[in-house]
Amino acid sequence: MTKILVTGCAGFIGFHLSKLLLSSGQNVYGIDNLNKYYDVDLKKRRLEILKKYSKFKFYKIDVFNKKKLLTNFKKEKYHYVIHLAAQAGVRYSIDNPDQYVRSNLVGFYNILEGCKNTKVKHLIFSSSSSVYGMNKSFPLKENFSSDFPVSFYAATKKSNEVMGHSYSSLYKLPITVLRLFTVYGPFGRPDMSLFQFVKKIKNKKNIYLFNKGNHHRDFTYVDHVVFAIKDIIKKIPNKKIPFRVLNIGSSNPVSLKKYVKIIEKILGLKAKKKLLNLQKGDVIKTYASLKETKKIIKNYEPTTNINLGIKKFVEWYLDFYK
Ligand SMILES: NC(=O)c1ccc[n+]([C@@H]2O[C@H](COP(=O)([O-])OP(=O)(O)OC[C@H]3O[C@@H](n4cnc5c(N)ncnc54)[C@H](O)[C@@H]3O)[C@@H](O)[C@H]2O)c1
Numbered sequence: 001m002t003k004i005l006v007t008g009c010a011g012f013i014g015f016h017l018s019k020l021l022l023s024s025g026q027n028v029y030g031i032d033n034l035n036k037y038y039d040v041d042l043k044k045r046r047l048e049i050l051k052k053y054s055k056f057k058f059y060k061i062d063v064f065n066k067k068k069l070l071t072n073f074k075k076e077k078y079h080y081v082i083h084l085a086a087q088a089g090v091r092y093s094i095d096n097p098d099q100y101v102r103s104n105l106v107g108f109y110n111i112l113e114g115c116k117n118t119k120v121k122h123l124i125f126s127s128s129s130s131v132y133g134m135n136k137s138f139p140l141k142e143n144f145s146s147d148f149p150v151s152f153y154a155a156t157k158k159s160n161e162v163m164g165h166s167y168s169s170l171y172k173l174p175i176t177v178l179r180l181f182t183v184y185g186p187f188g189r190p191d192m193s194l195f196q197f198v199k200k201i202k203n204k205k206n207i208y209l210f211n212k213g214n215h216h217r218d219f220t221y222v223d224h225v226v227f228a229i230k231d232i233i234k235k236i237p238n239k240k241i242p243f244r245v246l247n248i249g250s251s252n253p254v255s256l257k258k259y260v261k262i263i264e265k266i267l268g269l270k271a272k273k274k275l276l277n278l279q280k281g282d283v284i285k286t287y288a289s290l291k292e293t294k295k296i297i298k299n300y301e302p303t304t305n306i307n308l309g310i311k312k313f314v315e316w317y318l319d320f321y322k
Contacts, residue, residue, distance in 0.1 A: 004233065005078040007031045007063060007111065008085035012189045013126070013180075015046035017082060017226040022053040024230070029076060031069075032085060033062040037092070037099075038190045046187055063107035073114035080233050083111050083125040086156075089191055090130060090281050093153035104156035112167045122174045122236045124229060127161055129181040129218065129249065129286040130154035138253075139289035142179070142245045151281035161245065168243035174236045178229070181249030181288045184309060185222030186316030193256075194310065197263050198317050201271045212275040213257040216285040218249040221304035221312075231297050249288025250302035262307055266314050 004021060008014035009030025021028050030050065034043050050056045061068050063085050087093070087103040108125075115123045131146040131154050149155040164175045184194045200207045209215075228248050237244045260271050278284070294300050304312075 001027055002080070003027050003029060003076060003078045005029045005031065005076070005081045007081070007083045009050065009058065010034055010043035010047045011084060012187055013183055013222060013225060014084040015050065015187055016185070016222050017084070017229055018050050018056065020226045020230055022050065022056055025055070027055045028053075028057075029078065030056065030058045031061045031063065031072070032058075034060060037087065037089070042187070042190065063110055064102050066110045066113070069110050070114050070117065073118045077118050079121050081111065081115055081120050081123045082229060082233070083108070083123065086126065088153070088189070090151045090153045091279065092191070093151055093156075094281050097152045100152055100156045105159060108160045108163060112163060112173070115173055116167060116171045120173070122176065122233060123164070124176045124178065124232060125160065125164065127157045127177045127179045127245070128154060129179055129247070129288065130283060131158045131161070131179060132283070132286070134283060138285065138287040139251060140247065140287060141289040142247060142292050150283060153281075165241070165243050169241045172242060174238070174242035175244075176232055176237060177243075177245040178248045179245065180225060181218040181220045181247065181286050183220050183222050183225050184313060186313055188222070188313060193259075194263070194313055195317070197260060197271070198267065198314055201263060201267055201269050204272065206272045206274050207260070208274050208276050209256055209260070210276050210282060211256075211278040211284065213255065213260070213273070214284075215256045215282065216253040216287065217256070217259070218251065218253050218286045218288050219259070219306055219309065220248065220250045220302060221309040223304060224248070224250065224300075224302040228293070228297050228300055231299070235296055244296070246293045246296060247288040247290060248293065249286070249290065251288050251290045252302070252306070253285060253287040254306050259306070262310050263314070266311050
């Protein structure tokens with residue numbers, strides 16, 4: 001029986017991934033600490049859906065707790081580990097760096113230890129497009145410099161990549177790093193712009209556009225991310241150092257201004273926009289090259305365009321919060 005561990009299973013991407021794997025008949029083990037970074041009720045509602053599948057088993061564990069985590073790894077002996085549990089958010093990392101050290105650095109090290117000790121076949125984990133910092137050449141390729149992060153969040157993600165490489169080199173632990181580009185979709189995160197904008201426009205509140213709305217983001221519909229992860233689980237890197245980095249994006253950057261226009265059109269409401277200056281920690285543009293990704297994931301085609309993706313989010317939001 002193949003055992004797949006998904007950490008952060010009550011989170012936005014972890015939920016979608018677990019659901020996809022369960023619906024294809026896999027045995028999924030989920031770990032999450034259900035922290036209060038955003039509405040815990042939303043995390044619990046996602047979990048309730050997963051718990052309907054008989055092949056799902058949930059453990060409430062904080063990955064910072066090395067003893068508890070390693071005991072769990074020893075007991076379950078997972079074959080594949082998809083590590084998505086982390087303290088997310090670029091802006092929050094400026095005022096709350098402790099949380100990032102705790103979950104993203106120490107927690108990540110504990111995951112590496114668990115994978116090493118129990119000889120996990122493949123560790124896949126989520127890094128972020130933010131590691132590219134202020135690179136000005138587009139589209140962003142995996143071999144571009146990622147040594148100059150402009151947020152502490154990005155610094156922890158880049159640290160994970162280099163920590164992972166050392167374990168891959170020392171212990172031949174196969175690792176795939178996925179640099180995710182602004183993921184959105186139903187059950188999305190309340191701290192992210194799409195959720196905030198829809199909520200505020202609906203409630204006739206001001207929305208704040210940093211960099212005067214001139215940010216460009218390579219918005220990526222969540223289905224493309226989780227289908228990519230599912231496809232890659234058994235595509236284990238087999239080089240001398242079994243380590244690879246892949247972008248997971250849509251290669252179609254959209255400006256924040258255009259993004260808001262689409263939301264307005266779908267909601268049939270006008271936004272009260274407040275244009276602000278560039279915020280500390282924010283990168284100006286993200287735009288993924290998918291050349292390497294398509295070599296590994298043969299059918300990787302991010303076909304859900306931004307109009308359809310936002311429509312699906314809005315439909316979910318209006319139904320969920322009715
Ligand atoms: N959503 C995006 O646009 C995006 C972009 C780039 C990278 N990522 C990365 O993808 C991963 C998943 O992101 P998401 O959007 O689903 O975020 P999320 O916050 O919805 O999910 C993360 C989950 O991990 C859990 N968690 C956090 N710290 C933990 C800890 N110490 N121990 C156990 N569980 C813990 C949280 O409770 C949460 O349920 C994260 O690593 C994030 O940094 C996300």
